[in-house]
Every structure is written in C-alpha cells, then in structure tokens.
Amino acid sequence: MVLNIASEIKFCDLCEVCENIQKSPKEKACLILRKYITEYRKLGERLKAEDQQAEISFYPVLRLLIPKFDRERSAYGVKEHALAKIYIRILCLPKDGMDALKLLNFRSPKAGVNQAGDFAEVAYFILKNRCGEGRKFTVADVNSRLDALAQKHAARDPRGMDDELTQLLTGMSEMEQKWLIRMILKDMKLGVGHIGTFNAFHPDASALYDVSNDLSKVCTLLHNPNKRLHEVEITIFSPVRPMLSEQCDIQKVENCMKNSAFYYIETKHDGERFQIHFMTGTFKYFSRNGFDYTDIYGSNAMTGVLTPLLSKQLQPGVQSFIIDGEMMVWDKNIVAFRSKGDNIDVKSSHLQPCYCVFDILFYNGEVLTNKPLRERIKYLNSLITPCEGVVLQTERNIVKTKDEVIEHLNEAIDNKLEGIILKDPESVYKPNSRKAGWFKIKPEYTRGLMDQVDAIIIGGYYGDGRRRGIISHFLLAAAVSKDGEPEEFHSLVRVGSGFTMDKLEELIQKMKPHWRECSPGEFPPGIIWTKEKPEVWIEPKNSYILQIKATEIVESSSFKVGYTLRFPRVEEIRYDKKWTDCITVSELADLWQRASGKLYSRHASSIDPEASSPKKKRTSNHQPQLGKQFCSADVSTATIKSTLLEGKEFCVMSDYNGMTVQHIETQIYENGGKFVKNPGPSTFCVLAAEKNIRVQSHSNSKQYNVIHTEWLLNSVASHKLLPWTPQNIISVTPETEREIMLQYDVFGDSYTEISTKENLKELLSKLESKVSVQKISVHEMADMDIELFSGPSPMGIFRLCIAYFDIPSEDDFEAFCVRKSLELQKLDFEYYGGIVSTMIDDGTTHAVVHSRCHTRLEEIKLLNRERRKKIHIVNEKWIIDCVDQCRQMDERNY
Ligand code: ATP
Numbered sequence: 001m002v003l004n005i006a007s008e009i010k011f012c013d014l015c016e017v018c019e020n021i022q023k024s025p026k027e028k029a030c031l032i033l034r035k036y037i038t039e040y041r042k043l044g045e046r047l048k049a050e051d052q053q054a055e056i057s058f059y060p061v062l063r064l065l066i067p068k069f070d071r072e073r074s075a076y077g078v079k080e081h082a083l084a085k086i087y088i089r090i091l092c093l094p095k096d097g098m099d100a101l102k103l104l105n106f107r108s109p110k111a112g113v114n115q116a117g118d119f120a121e122v123a124y125f126i127l128k129n130r131c132g133e134g135r136k137f138t139v140a141d142v143n144s145r146l147d148a149l150a151q152k153h154a155a156r157d158p159r160g161m162d163d164e165l166t167q168l169l170t171g172m173s174e175m176e177q178k179w180l181i182r183m184i185l186k187d188m189k190l191g192v193g194h195i196g197t198f199n200a201f202h203p204d205a206s207a208l209y210d211v212s213n214d215l216s217k218v219c220t221l222l223h224n225p226n227k228r229l230h231e232v233e234i235t236i237f238s239p240v241r242p243m244l245s246e247q248c249d250i251q252k253v254e255n256c257m258k259n260s261a262f263y264y265i266e267t268k269h270d271g272e273r274f275q276i277h278f279m280t281g282t283f284k285y286f287s288r289n290g291f292d293y294t295d296i297y298g299s300n301a302m303t304g305v306l307t308p309l310l311s312k313q314l315q316p317g318v319q320s321f322i323i324d325g326e327m328m329v330w331d332k333n334i335v336a337f338r339s340k341g342d343n344i345d346v347k348s349s350h351l352q353p354c355y356c357v358f359d360i361l362f363y364n365g366e367v368l369t370n371k372p373l374r375e376r377i378k379y380l381n382s383l384i385t386p387c388e389g390v391v392l393q394t395e396r397n398i399v400k401t402k403d404e405v406i407e408h409l410n411e412a413i414d415n416k417l418e419g420i421i422l423k424d425p426e427s428v429y430k431p432n433s434r435k436a437g438w439f440k441i442k443p444e445y446t447r448g449l450m451d452q453v454d455a456i457i458i459g460g461y462y463g464d465g466r467r468r469g470i471i472s473h474f475l476l477a478a479a480v481s482k483d484g485e486p487e488e489f490h491s492l493v494r495v496g497s498g499f500t501m502d503k504l505e506e507l508i509q510k511m512k513p514h515w516r517e518c519s520p521g522e523f524p525p526g527i528i529w530t531k532e533k534p535e536v537w538i539e540p541k542n543s544y545i546l547q548i549k550a551t552e553i554v555e556s557s558s559f560k561v562g563y564t565l566r567f568p569r570v571e572e573i574r575y576d577k578k579w580t581d582c583i584t585v586s587e588l589a590d591l592w593q594r595a596s597g598k599l600y601s602r603h604a605s606s607i608d609p610e611a612s613s614p615k616k617k618r619t620s621n622h623q624p625q626l627g628k629q630f631c632s633a634d635v636s637t638a639t640i641k642s643t644l645l646e647g648k649e650f651c652v653m654s655d656y657n658g659m660t661v662q663h664i665e666t667q668i669y670e671n672g673g674k675f676v677k678n679p680g681p682s683t684f685c686v687l688a689a690e691k692n693i694r695v696q697s698h699s700n701s702k703q704y705n706v707i708h709t710e711w712l713l714n715s716v717a718s719h720k721l722l723p724w725t726p727q728n729i730i731s732v733t734p735e736t737e738r739e740i741m742l743q744y745d746v747f748g749d750s751y752t753e754i755s756t757k758e759n760l761k762e763l764l765s766k767l768e769s770k771v772s773v774q775k776i777s778v779h780e781m782a783d784m785d786i787e788l789f790s791g792p793s794p795m796g797i798f799r800l801c802i803a804y805f806d807i808p809s810e811d812d813f814e815a816f817c818v819r820k821s822l823e824l825q826k827l828d829f830e831y832y833g834g835i836v837s838t839m840i841d842d843g844t845t846h847a848v849v850h851s852r853c854h855t856r857l858e859e860i861k862l863l864n865r866e867r868r869k870k871i872h873i874v875n876e877k878w879i880i881d882c883v884d885q886c887r888q889m890d891e892r893n894y
C-alpha cells in the first residue's frame with residue numbers, strides 16, 4: 001500500500017499544535033505554525049525516500065486548519081444545538097441538569113465566564129474528566145470520518161450522522177473533541193486567520209487559492225516553499241496563462257507610476273495574443289486561452305505558415321524558449337500591419353502572419369518569470385534577429401512622467417492604434433495576473449477622448465421579460481440636411497444597452513403618445529431604413545436625441561446610412577437638444593474619414609477636463625410646450641346628452657385602453673359632468689388607469705378618491721352611477737375608506753351582494769396576494785439556507801445570483817435552438833433560487849451567453865470592462881454543471 005503522511009500523524013498531535021497556536025500571541029503563533037509545516041514537509045521527504053509514490057501533501061491538515069476554505073467536502077449540517085443534544089445523550093446528562101443547560105445555552109454567561117459563546121470551550125469543560133486519553137485517531141481517520149459525516153448529511157440520513165459523530169467523539173480526549181468541534185463548526189479560533197495560515201505554508205498560497213478555490217491544488221503546486229507560483233506554472237510545451245494588463249485612465253496614470261523610477265511604454269498591437277514554445281527544433285503555438293494552433297503556424301522549419309520563416313531568425317545557441325507576444329497580420333502590398341477589424345482573407349498571398357514578441361518566460365532551460373521585466377527583455381536580444389513581416393520585437397520606450405505617457409498615447413491615436421501598454425520594469429511575469437505592473441491605456445478609458453454621436457430615435461422595438469410590452473430598444477438615425485435643415489432621416493444603429501430602468505421609463509413616458517405601428521413595405525414620411533426595421537416608428541419632431549458612445553464606425557448594409565456604430569451604448573438622453581440637432585450623414589462621413597472608423601481622434605491633454613472645467617450647463621433649445629396629457633379636451637363642438645354626471649367634477653389623469661385623456665373628458669362633458677386639470681376641494685374623484693407619478697402622489701396624499709377610469713365608462717354604458725367597489729378603487733380618502741369597510745371585507749368581498757363568477761375570480765387573485773406569506777428578501781433566504789443547511793441550500797444553488805440571459809432575437813433555426821436552450825436554463829436558474837434580469841444593470845452578477853451564439857459577447861465584455869463591479873460572463877454549461885453538481889461551479893471555467 002502507498003504510504004500516506006496523513007496516516008502517520010496522530011490527530012491529538014495536531015490538536016496539541018492548535019492548542020499552542022491559540023495560546024500564543026499572533027507572531028509567535030505564526031512561527032509555531034511555520035515550524036510545524038516545516039517538520040511536516042521533512043516527514044514527507046522521509047516518506048518519499050522510503051516510497052516514491054508516498055502521498056505527502058499538506059492538504060489533509062490544511063483542510064482541517066482552515067475548514068471554511070475546503071470546497072471538496074460538502075456541508076455537515078451540524079450546528080451547536082445538534083452537538084449539544086448528542087453530548088447530552090452520550091454522556092447521559094440529565095436534561096434539566098446544569099451541564100445539559102450549559103451546552104444548550106452555550107451563549108449565556110451561565111455557561112462559564114470565559115467560555116460563554118464558544119461552544120467548543122463549553123463542551124471541553126464539561127467533558128473534562130469524563131473522557132479517555134484518546135490518541136486513537138490519525139489525521140487520515142478524522143478526514144475520512146468527516147467525509148462520511150458530510151455524505152450522510154447529503155443523503156439525508158440523520159441516524160447515520162448521529163452514529164458517525166458518536167463514534168468520533170467517544171474515541172477522543174476532551175482536547176481532541178474541542179478541536180474536532182471547531183473543525184465541524186468551521187471556526188477554528190486559532191488567531192492567525194486564513195491569510196496567516198496560507199502564508200505560513202507558502203507566500204503564494206493565498207493568491208493561488210483566490211484564483212483556484214482549491215486547497216488541494218494549493219498544497220500540491222506549492223509543496224516546495226522555495227518555488228514561486230509563476231515558476232511553478234512554467235513547463236515547456238504546456239501553455240502558460242498570459243499575464244494581463246490593468247485598465248488605466250490616462251488622467252490618473254501617475255497612480256500607476258509610483259513603484260519605479262522609470263516605466264516602459266510599449267506599442268499596443270491589435271492582433272491575437274500568442275505564446276510560442278520551442279525546444280530542439282520543435283515549435284508549439286498557443287492562443288491566449290491555451291488552444292494549440294501549431295498545425296497552422298508549423299511545428300518545425302518545414303511546415304506551417306510561420307515556422308519556416310521564423311526558425312531562420314533564431315540566433316545561434318538557442319535551444320529552448322517560451323516567448324509571449326501578439327500575432328499580427330502583415331500586408332506585403334502596403335508594407336504594414338492590417339488591423340484585426342479589417343475584413344482579412346488570410347489565404348491571400350500578400351498577407352502573412354508576423355509575430356511581435358514582447359516578453360520571454362523561459363530560455364535555454366531556465367525559468368525567467370521571477371526576474372524583473374528589465375532583465376527578461378535582455379534575453380530577447382540574444383534570441384531572435386528581427387525580420388520585417390515575420391518577427392519583430394515590440395517597440396519599447398522609456399518614460400518618467402505623465403506628460404511623456406500622454407505624448408505616446410496621442411501618437412498612438414494619430415497612428416490609429418488602440419492605445420499603449422505601460423509596464424513596470426520591476427514587474428515579474430505573473431501568469432493570469434492583471435494587477436502585477438502592466439497597464440493598458442486606451443482613449444476609451446478616459447471620458448472626453450471618444451467622439452460621441454448624437455443620433456435621433458426614429459423607431460422602437462418591444463422588449464421581453466421585465467420590459468415586455470414596452471419599447472426597450474430603439475432604431476436611431478442621422479439626418480440628411482439641406483441648407484442646414486434636416487430633410488430626411490436615415491437609419492444608423494439599433495441600441496438598447498446603457499439605460500437604467502428609471503431613465504428608460506422616463507423616456508418611454510415621454511414618447512408613449514407618439515409611437516405609430518409600422519405598415520409593411522411603407523416608409524413613414526421623411527424616414528428611411530433598410531434591413532433593420534423597427535416595430536413602431538415616431539415622427540422626428542416628437543422624438544429625442546440619444547448621445548451614443550461606440551468604439552468604431554463600421555460599414556453595414558443593414559442601415560440606410562451605409563455605416564453603423566460598433567458596440568453602441570447610450571451615454572445620455574439629450575433632452576436639451578432639439579430634434580433637428582442630431583448628427584448628419586456628412587458629419588458621420590467626416591468622423592469615419594478622420595480616424596478610419598475609430599471613434600477616438602481627440603488628443604489627451606495633461607489637464608483632466610472632467611476635473612478642471614465646471615460641468616457645462618446645458619441650455620435647452622426646446623420651446624416650452626405642455627405635454628399632451630396636460631391639454632384639456634376641446635368640447636366646443638360637443639353636446640350634453642345626459643345628466644348622469646351632473647354636479648360632479650372629475651380630474652382625468654391618464655389615457656385608458658386606447659382612449660386619450662381628452663376623449664374621456666369629452667365623455668364626462670357629454671354626460672353633464674365637469675372636468676379639471678388639477679383636483680381641488682370640489683372634485684368628486686380623480687380618474688386614472690395606471691399608476692404614473694401624478695396618480696401615485698394623489699394616492700399617497702389620501703386627499704382625493706382615485707378611481708379606475710373603467711368605473712366611469714361602465715357607469716356611462718349602464719346609464720347609472722355604479723357604486724365604487726374595492727375592485728375599481730385605486731385609493732380613497734379616510735372617510736370613504738370607513739364607508740367602504742362597512743360594506744366589504746378586507747379582500748373586497750361584499751357583505752350584501754351575491755358574488756358573480758368574474759368578481760369571485762378577482763377576489764381569489766387578491767386573496768392569493770394578501771394571504772401570501774410575508775415576503776422574504778433573497779439575503780434573508782441566503783441566511784436561512786446557512787442556518788438550515790450549514791451552507792448553501794441544495795435548492796438555492798443560485799441564491800444571490802442575478803443573471804442576464806443573452807437570448808438571441810433573430811429567427812433562424814440556430815437562433816431558435818439557442819433560444820430554447822437558454823430558456824430552459826433560465827427556468828432551472830430561477831428554480832434553484834436565481835433572479836433573472838432583463839438587462840445588465842448595477843445588480844447583475846452574471847451574463848449567460850450561449851456557447852453557440854457569440855453575437856453579443858464582445859458587446860457584453862466591453863460593457864463589463866467599463867463596470868466597476870464586474871459580472872461573470874458564462875455559457876449555459878455553467879448552469880447545467882451547477883445543477884448537476886448541486887453547487888455553484890467556478891465561473892472561470894465557463
Ligand atoms: P485582456 O487581454 O486585458 O483581458 P482584451 O482581450 O479585451 O483584454 P485589450 O483590453 O484590448 O484586450 O488589451 C489587452 C491585450 O492587448 C492583451 O491581452 C494583449 O493581447 C494585447 N497586447 C498588445 N500589445 C501588447 C503589449 N505590448 N503588451 C501586452 N499586451 C499587449
């Protein structure tokens with residue numbers, strides 16, 4: 001049998017160490033822990049010497065020392081109360097006796113002055129002199145019994161759990177039991193914290209745990225305390241996760257330049273991140289995500305599109321290396337790089353891949369990741385002889401001040417590049433780390449450097465989910481002007497993202513009266529669109545201008561203008577601009593010319609425009625005009641037909657069922673009533689059909705009776721003034737409420753009238769909502785899960801997750817399949833406690849994008865990059881696996 005270190009270590013010895021750690025001040029406690037780990041490693045070496053296969057990982061102990069961080073063992077479902085009951089039983093304590101009460105009420109000061117609140121300590125004092133000497137169990141035994149306990153809890157076998165606990169506890173001394181209880185309750189109270197424990201094991205342990213959530217992996221990879229993580233991760237021919245760059249706003253660049261006396265500025269290439277591994281004649285090419293592209297680029301000097309050329313550039317003496325850089329496309333015709341966004345046919349004979357190398361991780365058998373960048377780059381000089389169109393070293397300049405960085409950024413803008421990369425010369429190469437001394441600086445990270453486009457809304461699309469029935473997306477246009485006046489509006493882009501629900505609602509309210517249904521094959525006057533057609537349209541003079549931020553203008557036949565905006569987001573709704581102030585088609589063409597489609601051509605300056613200039617106050621160009629709902633009906637031609645409403649004054653607040661406010665007012669007039677625009681002391685009631693802000697404020701004031709418009713129309717139709725019933729009351733004054741209560745119960749059921757089928761249905765629906773249990777917030781539910789299940793509930797896998805599902809709207813077969821699949825996942829997600837959000841807003845935690853439909857992936861990523869609170873972008877498999885495994889899986893694998 002293979003030797004296992006956990007079977008060699010007595011559990012009581014580990015408890016002894018815990019006891020010493022707990023009793024010592026923090027610094028000494030850390031030393032004790034370090035010493036213990038060193039001894040542990042030495043024992044491991046001795047075992048290895050005996051048996052090469054010996055299991056010597058620190059994991060069996062580490063999972064007991066920081067049990068909260070062990071993700072492998074599921075919850076035990078045992079809390080203090082359950083343990084107290086077991087002790088009362090196995091110690092045969094009288095139920096009302098002092099010891100039983102101390103265990104049950106361990107939080108009370110009566111449990112012991114120094115122990116109160118600490119169940120393990122209370123138990124320890126009660127167990128003293130009642131237990132044997134223990135020393136029976138090894139660390140391996142304890143772990144396997146705890147595994148069994150967790151499995152029995154998962155299998156909902158309380159008797160089995162009871163047996164496991166009884167066996168464990170009865171075989172241990174009081175001191176062992178005390179520590180075992182702490183391990184079960186996952187609160188060790190050692191006083192060194194989990195960071196202290198990780199650091200005692202290895203300086204990179206905490207960082208590795210942060211990205212892996214896997215204690216076993218931490219113990220295996222970092223077993224050697226002298227090997228740093230970035231060295232550990234380097235093996236030739238297996239892809240290394242590339243080091244990443246942190247976003248940096250040029251105006252705040254000084255904050256990133258505090259570490260070193262100088263910094264490097266590197267060209268930011270617009271290609272694909274690639275790593276090249278080489279050893280004794282063999283090459284391997286790995287993409288950013290670790291995919292092997294060797295087949296394309298070539299595994300040796302005879303094959304592929306790049307290796308035959310690249311291998312010629314290697315300098316003598318090079319035996320092995322791993323280099324990091326960007327794979328670009330070189331156009332031999334124009335003798336320049338082509339941009340990623342260009343429509344490139346890689347098979348064209350004048351195009352070839354060209355590798356721009358900017359880092360080296362391994363050279364002739366030596367791992368270099370632990371060396372600072374300034375030293376690493378020296379190796380590059382003795383590695384490769386640059387050759388135009390085949391392999392180049394990334395251009396690198398030294399800068400010391402913010403102004404110098406700005407100069408380089410402006411130069412990049414002029415050269416139509418995406419931005420620049422700032423690097424700390426002291427930075428070591430940390431795989432997958434984004435906060436290790438590299439910064440990407442792009443104009444889009446700085447407000448004011450992007451050109452914005454003010455386009456006008458000409459069409460709308462209905463939303464779904466929470467936005468069902470309301471216009472949630474817009475078709476925007478640019479104007480074709482003649483003599484400075486817009487003559488026509490040509491479709492330019494469709495937008496949806498960027499709104500908060502509040503802002504959208506406000507805009508929708510303003511536009512609501514003006515939407516017109518589109519007739520197939522017909523264009524509204526003065527508006528032209530092409531493939532991208534809206535569901536409803538609006539006359540430009542009733543419309544509004546949206547300020548759009550986008551990354552590029554790209555050609556597109558879906559829009560009449562012939563261009564569209566890439567990754568458009570609404571920055572602001574420009575209520576202050578007149579509809580005629582929208583961008584013109586010729587202005588768009590200018591923007592396109594200026595920066596080859598890129599929407600940043602403005603230069604940065606050392607003065608932060610946001611910080612220095614007071615915010616420009618916008619002046620409104622709109623002629624002040626009353627909203628339509630504020631205009632009264634013109635009754636000059638109407639006649640009074642009945643006296644039904646005689647002597648009664650009404651105030652109509654909203655349209656109803658296609659009838660405008662003015663139409664309802666005319667009905668009031670025709671039936672002898674009066675109408676006013678603002679309710680007063682003589683107003684009989686306010687009529688409304690929706691709870692808009694004005695209605696809400698009158699309802700809250702309780703000054704007026706606010707009644708559903710349907711009541712008025714029913715009364716008019718039946719030629720008699722019907723009584724107000726709870727079904728048509730929106731809100732009433734306290735006096736009316738008292739009267740109504742004499743006639744109806746709390747559910748609106750009349751004490752005197754016989755129920756009809758219809759009002760019974762309505763009553764039942766009210767019953768459901770009124771009798772429903774008290775609403776519990778998701779956070780309260782999450783707390784309850786922890787209380788009830790000692791961790792996440794198996795039915796609450798997605799508790800606290802708010803996910804946006806990127807469901808494609810196109811109607812081809814593939815989109816249909818994707819939609820159905822995502823809708824199924826959505827159901828599962830909600831069933832297991834998640835909340836679905838119809839847009840990516842501040843509360844969103846996840847975006848689920850189907851693995852077969854990436855149309856909006858880039859847009860979502862871009863949105864995410866701009867958010868402070870990042871969301872997880874996952875595919876549907878994440879939900880499937882979480883449900884399968886009954887736990888939340890690590891999103892990074894999806
Ligand atoms: P990220 O790679 O940071 O997750 P991303 O894929 O959206 O984000 P960008 O934000 O545009 O890419 O920029 C970062 C990328 O820039 C790097 O991953 C790398 O591929 C590329 N890059 C280009 N030039 C350099 C350079 N000189 N040094 C480091 N990275 C560079």
